[in-house]
Amino acid sequence: MTDPATPGPAGIADVRPAGSDSDVAGLGRGKASAFVTPALLLIAAFLVFPALWLLWIGLTDLTVSGRTSVDVSFVGLDNYANALDDPLFRNSLWITLLFVFGSAVIGQNFLGFTLAWSLRDAARWLRAVVESLVLLAWILPSSVVAVLWIAMLDRDAGTINQLLDNPGYAWMIRHPLAVIIVFNIWRGTAFSMLLYSAALSTVPPSHLETARLAGASGPQTLRDVVFPHVRAHVLTNTLLISLWTFNDFTPYLLTRGEPNHGSETLPIFLYRQGIDDGALGYGAAASVLMLLINLVLALFYLRLLRRRPK
Amino acid sequence: MAPNRGMLAALASVGVLLAATVGCGSDSGGQNALTITANAINSAGGKNADEAKWIEEWVIPRFVEEQQAKGRTVRVKFQATGVPDEDYKNRIAKDLKTGTGADVVSLDGIWVGEFAEGQQIAPLDELVGADKVQAWDGWQHMPETVQRLMSYGGKQFGIPQGTDGRVLFFNRNLFEQAGLPANWQPTSWDQVLDAGRKLKAVPGVIPVQLNAGTSFGEATTMQGILPLLAGAGSAMHDGAKWVGNTANFREVLEFYRTLYGEELGDAELQQDAKGREKSFEKFAKGQVGILLEGDFLWRGVLNPTGGSFPMADRDTGVGWAKIPAAAPRAGVNGQDYVSMSGGSGRVVSPKSKNVELAWELLQFMNSPAAYEQWISMGGARITPRQDVNAEVLGGDPMLTFVSEQILPITSLRPALPEYSTVSKAMQQATLDVVTGTSPADAAAAYGKAVEEAVGKDKVASD
Numbered sequence: 005m006t007d008p009a010t011p012g013p014a015g016i017a018d019v020r021p022a023g024s025d026s027d028v029a030g031l032g033r034g035k036a037s038a039f040v041t042p043a044l045l046l047i048a049a050f051l052v053f054p055a056l057w058l059l060w061i062g063l064t065d066l067t068v069s070g071r072t073s074v075d076v077s078f079v080g081l082d083n084y085a086n087a088l089d090d091p092l093f094r095n096s097l098w099i100t101l102l103f104v105f106g107s108a109v110i111g112q113n114f115l116g117f118t119l120a121w122s123l124r125d126a127a128r129w130l131r132a133v134v135e136s137l138v139l140l141a142w143i144l145p146s147s148v149v150a151v152l153w154i155a156m157l158d159r160d161a162g163t164i165n166q167l168l169d170n171p172g173y174a175w176m177i178r179h180p181l182a183v184i185i186v187f188n189i190w191r192g193t194a195f196s197m198l199l200y201s202a203a204l205s206t207v208p209p210s211h212l213e214t215a216r217l218a219g220a221s222g223p224q225t226l227r228d229v230v231f232p233h234v235r236a237h238v239l240t241n242t243l244l245i246s247l248w249t250f251n252d253f254t255p256y257l258l259t260r261g262e263p264n265h266g267s268e269t270l271p272i273f274l275y276r277q278g279i280d281d282g283a284l285g286y287g288a289a290a291s292v293l294m295l296l297i298n299l300v301l302a303l304f305y306l307r308l309l310r311r312r313p314k
Numbered sequence: 315m316a317p318n319r320g321m322l323a324a325l326a327s328v329g330v331l332l333a334a335t336v337g338c339g340s341d342s343g344g345q346n347a348l349t350i351t352a353n354a355i356n357s358a359g360g361k362n363a364d365e366a367k368w369i370e371e372w373v374i375p376r377f378v379e380e381q382q383a384k385g386r387t388v389r390v391k392f393q394a395t396g397v398p399d400e401d402y403k404n405r406i407a408k409d410l411k412t413g414t415g416a417d418v419v420s421l422d423g424i425w426v427g428e429f430a431e432g433q434q435i436a437p438l439d440e441l442v443g444a445d446k447v448q449a450w451d452g453w454q455h456m457p458e459t460v461q462r463l464m465s466y467g468g469k470q471f472g473i474p475q476g477t478d479g480r481v482l483f484f485n486r487n488l489f490e491q492a493g494l495p496a497n498w499q500p501t502s503w504d505q506v507l508d509a510g511r512k513l514k515a516v517p518g519v520i521p522v523q524l525n526a527g528t529s530f531g532e533a534t535t536m537q538g539i540l541p542l543l544a545g546a547g548s549a550m551h552d553g554a555k556w557v558g559n560t561a562n563f564r565e566v567l568e569f570y571r572t573l574y575g576e577e578l579g580d581a582e583l584q585q586d587a588k589g590r591e592k593s594f595e596k597f598a599k600g601q602v603g604i605l606l607e608g609d610f611l612w613r614g615v616l617n618p619t620g621g622s623f624p625m626a627d628r629d630t631g632v633g634w635a636k637i638p639a640a641a642p643r644a645g646v647n648g649q650d651y652v653s654m655s656g657g658s659g660r661v662v663s664p665k666s667k668n669v670e671l672a673w674e675l676l677q678f679m680n681s682p683a684a685y686e687q688w689i690s691m692g693g694a695r696i697t698p699r700q701d702v703n704a705e706v707l708g709g710d711p712m713l714t715f716v717s718e719q720i721l722p723i724t725s726l727r728p729a730l731p732e733y734s735t736v737s738k739a740m741q742q743a744t745l746d747v748v749t750g751t752s753p754a755d756a757a758a759a760y761g762k763a764v765e766e767a768v769g770k771d772k773v774a775s776d
Contacts, residue, residue: 067432068403068404068407068408068411159582159586160592174582174585174586176586176587177582177585177586259587260529260587262528262529262585262586262587263527263529263585263586263745263749264527264528264585264745264749279401279404280400280404281734281738282403282404282407
């Protein structure tokens with residue numbers, strides 16, 4: 005509710021001039037800080053403090069239990085050096101990049117766009133059916149879909165082996181990375197499809213008609229007419245789904261990173277180091293590295309997004 | 315000067331936040347309130363359900379009653395947990411560190427060293443008082459080896475609540491089909507391999523299930539590598555050094571290679587995220603010939619009443635044999651047969667506000683009456699008290715066998731803080747071998763990993 009004595013906008017405006025000592029301005033500054041303080045405190049308590057704490061832990065040899073739990077030693081950048089030198093960290097980074105590139109950048113993007121493009125002129129019922137089916141994979145809780153996939157792919161009791169009459173084929177052990185890639189494509193395509201459906205509706209039908217009359221082929225139309233319109237959508241979508249996939253923990257429910265770290269993405273690596281093994285310092289350092297990689301990824305896409313198409 | 319309304323509001327909001335924070339940390343327990351925690355949950359099929367049931371339905375009401383009789387009103391709460399052991403360990407580690415956890419905490423004997431080094435647990439003598447601890451009459455019924463399950467650096471940190479032993483279980487029905495004797499007792503590793511080769515002729519059967527790999531976690535170490543290592547003549551830690559890339563360790567890996575190379579074991583099952591449960595299920599279904607396991611398999615898994623994979627004909631269909639050394643007298647201490655034992659126990663949290671009452675509860679939970687009740691509710695088990703074992707194990711030939719013949723020849727894991735790191739490196743070495751790396755290469759990688767983890771001077775290699 006607005007206080008009639010000090011209208012909000014005026015109060016805020018009064019705060020701006022530095023050094024103003026009028027009563028109204030003083031009251032306004034106080035009011036503003038009263039409004040802002042709880043939010044700032046909350047941000048400090050739940051965002052800044054944990055982030056700083058994480059940075060600090062990453063510089064120590066803190067573990068959940070054991071020798072260092074009481075006398076934590078400052079180890080400087082050792083954890084970072086160890087992580088970069090750790091074959092398991094490098095393995096999980098590589099796995100993560102393959103996972104992100106295969107399932108998000110290529111898989112979800114391509115399938116999402118293809119579905120959106122194919123469905124744009126489809127009958128309403130067909131569109132509804134396809135969209136519902138694709139959305140179903142997206143809205144189901146991670147735990148549920150993981151259980152479903154395990155039930156499908158299990159070597160001994162999996163339905164896929166039963167259907168293929170191929171008993172004993174261990175999908176998750178022989179192709180762990182492929183399994184989590186296909187899983188993530190299956191699961192995440194819905195978002196891309198919806199976003200591209202919306203994006204494609206912004207392409208003026210007259211442009212498509214002109215291209216058709218000019219005798220442009222399908223790929224030419226896509227490249228020269230459709231893509232310039234949806235470029236920003238593609239980049240935004242790619243950024244979003246890459247970051248989500250990069251940080252996705254669902255593969256853990258499916259394969260636990262096994263076998264032999266063959267599907268151990270960075271979040272799984274972090275979990276195993278920090279939680280399973282209780283190496284909090286090392287886990288914190290690795291998570292800071294992961295955050296940096298995320299930032300680089302985001303900056304790369306944002307740069308692409310800001311660059312004007314020629 | 316008139317108070318600044320804005321500043322007051324800001325201070326008020328800080329106050330509210332602080333109050334909320336402080337409120338979260340306050341202890342709701344009163345002077346005579348206790349909490350027990352264990353990795354157990356009282357639900358059908360829940361983890362260690364019998365223990366949870368026993369605590370909730372017998373220990374707590376009877377202890378409260380007993381205290382009432384002394385004119386003291388106490389409240390005891392059970393904090394049920396039913397998660398993988400590593401998660402439970404992390405949970406209680408945090409609880410013990412922050413002082414937010416239970417007063418009486420159940421923990422695996424192997425964690426004692428780590429928690430003691432971290433000062434998350436304290437010796438009973440310091441916590442309760444040496445005279446009071448020594449006054450407990452339960453110690454005299456507990457063999458020293460069993461007491462050691464809850465000790466570290468010569469100090470007793472808690473009371474053991476149970477121990478176990480490892481044997482080779484075998485399926486008598488499959489043995490009959492393979493032409494093997496019903497009272498099988500191999501005297502060397504070769505004889506185990508020979509039996510596996512005969513069992514391989516029976517269709518649809520995994521001849522030998524010897525845990526390997528990282529998916530099986532600690533089960534690989536305890537029910538795989540360590541009994542074999544003891545059979546080859548080595549301990550994991552000889553009191554001064556950890557076993558590294560040694561001839562004995564390579565011999566163990568060589569055995570793994572023979573077993574999995576000849577497909578006497580199922581290499582893929584070892585990499586399955588649910589491999590251990592599946593190996594239990596397959597054994598219960600009569601699809602595994604020989605399985606190296608602890609007596610937990612007998613009482614907790616195959617138990618016709620309440621087991622996770624009950625086997626109706628367990629008592630007639632399942633046989634057991636001592637684990638042979640690689641060859642007669644080649645085992646640790648020159649033994650013919652070997653085993654490994656673990657066990658857990660309970661400690662009093664050093665941050666407990668009611669240490670004395672918690673110690674009373676701990677004694678109560680380790681009284682003969684309490685064990686007898688637990689066994690009557692959850693089935694026979696090897697207790698740390700010989701007086702109780704003598705009374706209650708008579709009806710169970712398998713557990714009597716473990717108590718009488720396995721415990722005297724068994725080895726314990728080193729309760730040292732570095733244990734889990736070395737254990738993981740061992741698991742990785744077996745995984746490497748099972749998936750095709752040569753034992754020599756896997757042992758070399760293992761030796762290097764252990765040296766990096768604990769320091770070269772603390773690792774033996776030859």
